[in-house]
Amino acid sequence: MSALRETLLAQKPGMAARYPDVFRPNLRARLNVVLVLGGAVALYVYALVTLDFDPHRILGGVLRLTDIAEMMLPPTPDGWARAELYGVALGQTLAIALLGTSLAAILAVPLGFLAARNIVANRVLHFLTRRALDSVRSIDTLIWALIWINVVGLGPFAGALAIMSSDIAAFAKLMSEAIETADRKPVEGVQASGGSRLERIRFGIVPQILPIFASQILYFFESNTRSATIIGIVGAGGIGLYLSEEIRVLEWQRAAFLIVMVLVTVAIIDQVSQRLRAAMMGAPRG
Amino acid sequence: MLVIDGVSKRFDKHLAVDNLSVSIPKGQFVGVIGRSGAGKSTLLRMINRLADPSAGEIRWDGRVVSRLQGAALRDWHRRCAMIFQQFNLVGRLDVLTNVLMGRLAHTTSARAMLKMWKLEDRSIAMAALDQLDIAPLAPRRADHLSGGQQQRVAICRALVQEPEIILADEPVASLDPRNAKVVMDALQRINRHFGLTVLVNLHSLDLARGYCDRVLGMAAGRLVFDGAPAALTTDVTHELYGMEAHEVMDHAEMPNVAGAVVATA
Numbered sequence: 117m118s119a120l121r122e123t124l125l126a127q128k129p130g131m132a133a134r135y136p137d138v139f140r141p142n143l144r145a146r147l148n149v150v151l152v153l154g155g156a157v158a159l160y161v162y163a164l165v166t167l168d169f170d171p172h173r174i175l176g177g178v179l180r181l182t183d184i185a186e187m188m189l190p191p192t193p194d195g196w197a198r199a200e201l202y203g204v205a206l207g208q209t210l211a212i213a214l215l216g217t218s219l220a221a222i223l224a225v226p227l228g229f230l231a232a233r234n235i236v237a238n239r240v241l242h243f244l245t246r247r248a249l250d251s252v253r254s255i256d257t258l259i260w261a262l263i264w265i266n267v268v269g270l271g272p273f274a275g276a277l278a279i280m281s282s283d284i285a286a287f288a289k290l291m292s293e294a295i296e297t298a299d300r301k302p303v304e305g306v307q308a309s310g311g312s313r314l315e316r317i318r319f320g321i322v323p324q325i326l327p328i329f330a331s332q333i334l335y336f337f338e339s340n341t342r343s344a345t346i347i348g349i350v351g352a353g354g355i356g357l358y359l360s361e362e363i364r365v366l367e368w369q370r371a372a373f374l375i376v377m378v379l380v381t382v383a384i385i386d387q388v389s390q391r392l393r394a395a396m397m398g399a400p401r402g
Numbered sequence: 403m404l405v406i407d408g409v410s411k412r413f414d415k416h417l418a419v420d421n422l423s424v425s426i427p428k429g430q431f432v433g434v435i436g437r438s439g440a441g442k443s444t445l446l447r448m449i450n451r452l453a454d455p456s457a458g459e460i461r462w463d464g465r466v467v468s469r470l471q472g473a474a475l476r477d478w479h480r481r482c483a484m485i486f487q488q489f490n491l492v493g494r495l496d497v498l499t500n501v502l503m504g505r506l507a508h509t510t511s512a513r514a515m516l517k518m519w520k521l522e523d524r525s526i527a528m529a530a531l532d533q534l535d536i537a538p539l540a541p542r543r544a545d546h547l548s549g550g551q552q553q554r555v556a557i558c559r560a561l562v563q564e565p566e567i568i569l570a571d572e573p574v575a576s577l578d579p580r581n582a583k584v585v586m587d588a589l590q591r592i593n594r595h596f597g598l599t600v601l602v603n604l605h606s607l608d609l610a611r612g613y614c615d616r617v618l619g620m621a622a623g624r625l626v627f628d629g630a631p632a633a634l635t636t637d638v639t640h641e642l643y644g645m646e647a648h649e650v651m652d653h654a655e656m657p658n659v660a661g662a663v664v665a666t667a
Contacts, residue, residue: 120596131525
């Protein structure tokens with residue numbers, strides 16, 4: 117046995133008595149883990165039973181799914197005129213996503229700072245901002261679309277407003293969290309050099325959160341392209357309107373063509389935003 | 403005996419370590435000095451195999467460790483403990499668990515994943531903390547400790563690995579002088595009492611003179627000095643540090659300089 121091992125083991129008998137907390141098995145903590153895990157499993161089983169979970173129905177449904185897939189082949193717009201129509205609608209969907217996302221991002225900036233604990237010291241203001249954001253966030257894009265359609269009428273304008281409304285709160289929350297976790301040291305550096313409150317935020321915090329926020333905007337734009345398709349179905353304009361129409365009249369080949377269009381668009385956006393994100397996160401100039 | 407035989411490390415076009423050869427007998431306390439970017443860290447990381455050499459061979463007791471893989475490599479990590487400048491503890495875990503990381507090689511994965519440490523491992527970890535006078539800190543979260551305390555936790559983690567050699571990469575560069583002394587004293591005690599080989603990168607010449615049996619000087623990836631600390635003359639220092647030499651020299655000459663400035667002011 118090495119000298120080191122000997123020394124480390126020499127006090128073994130007395131150790132447990134000297135530091136009882138370290139050696140007492142933490143039964144309470146382990147019991148809690150078991151209880152939480154057991155509770156989660158029980159909840160799952162209960163949910164599956166009450167929701168009529170039935171493997172046979174999945175199996176039957178899968179067979180029907182292959183029927184539909186067969187009817188979708190090959191995807192076709194049935195003529196140039198309709199393809200052009202689809203193209204315009206796709207452009208509308210992209211416009212809805214872009215407008216909605218950018219409006220939400222711009223409006224979220226002041227709200228994000230208001231909701232950040234390390235920027236706004238006023239507890240009441242902070243609390244009110246947070247709760248307001250929570251309430252807005254709890255309403256889904258689809259519901260917002262239905263609301264805005266009633267306010268401004270059918271069409272893409274309602275769609276852009278719907279996306280903006282549901283994303284403002286999400287953006288503001290993500291931003292306030294980024295601000296709260298930002299490193300305090302640069303802020304102190306600016307403060308110690310005589311920076312005002314606003315200057316501390318501008319030079320101490322903004323450079324830290326800018327890449328995070330920009331990357332979130334790109335991600336939201338991507339995901340909003342999909343959302344804009346869905347809200348089109350309820351009448352907020354764009355390609356979703358055609359998609360729901362073609363499915364309703366069982367024109368599966370046209371529906372498939374529309375789906376492929378959305379798929380390709382989302383893939384392209386994904387590629388472009390990945391490059392943009394990498395460029396933004398990448399090495400600083402100079 | 404640790405043998406470094408013609409080892410080089412290339413990062414793209416930059417040669418961090420350039421055909422370096424040196425032998426270190428067991429039980430020696432060796433300091434590696436040189437300016438930032440001289441390749442000291444890269445050398446240590448290659449010995450521990452956190453980095454792989456681009457050329458050359460590293461041997462421990464005649465066994466080539468620079469080409470180990472899998473379980474054999476993990477065993478080498480266990481026998482060759484590493485201490486870092488920034489401590490590299492898991493800040494969100496308590497001190498005891500951090501030290502027990504050093505017992506991972508002695509523990510089955512199932513036990514480790516469920517944190518069901520053996521009684522022996524716990525008492526070894528506590529004994530190590532006790533050796534460094536920080537046993538009462540065992541339940542505290544690692545990131546709530548001061549730098550000096552964190553580095554002592556890191557030394558405990560290294561000790562409980564039951565290593566044969568300890569590598570320390572600028573272990574005191576982030577610490578104040580008093581804590582630096584505590585940490586260096588601990589490394590010296592480990593070296594003297596347990597006969598472990600210690601290889602430590604240092605920035606301060608004073609520390610190298612005070613603690614090391616032997617000093618290696620590196621510049622631009624090459625070994626430019628190898629000898630007793632007493633042989634570190636002004637000329638050698640200038641070769642190692644160039645323009646920065648005055649910053650790492652003994653402070654004995656400083657009062658004169660300061661006095662002159664005050665007098666003219």
